[in-house]
Each structure stands twice: as structure tokens, then as C-alpha cells.
Amino acid sequence: MLAGKPLSYKLQFVVIFIIHIALLYWIYWLLQNTGALSTMKVMLHFTGIAIYGALLIRGCAAWAKWHHLNDIKKLHDKQDKENNQK
Secondary structure, eight states: OOTTOOHHHHHHHHHHHHHHHHHHHHHHHHHHHGGGSOHHHHHHHHHHHHHHHHHHHHHHHHHHHHHHHHHHHHHHHHHHHHHHHO
């Protein structure tokens, strides 16, 4: 999956993985402790989880788009350089 990819892609994968694990741990913790928390605290936690998840999705998409556009730019620059050498 990541074989042959640049280090930046591998680093991105690790960061995203860790952030997802943190979100899953928060969900697990909340489900384990819901009975001990007030309804308001549970609602605030679920609101926080929803915001965290939305930002995670948006952030990952923006980061992937940046990588994609950067790769396209590098490809065009490489093709322009090859065309100028001919």
C-alpha cells in the first residue's frame, strides 16, 4: 500500500492513523462511562466527537488534495523540463 511512496505520504498516513485511534479511544471511553456521566456531559462529548470527526474528514481531504495537486504540479514541471530540453 505505501511501498514506493515518498516519506511525506508515509508520515501523513501515520499522523492520520494516530488521530483516528484517538477518536476511537474517545468514543470507547465515552461508551464505557456514559452511565456515570450526566446527560449534558454525554451530549457535550458526542457533540465534540461529531465536530472532531467532521474536522478529521475535512482535514484529511484537504491534505490529500494538497498532495494530489503537488504531484500534478511536479509532473507538469517534469514534462515542461523534458520539452524544453528537446
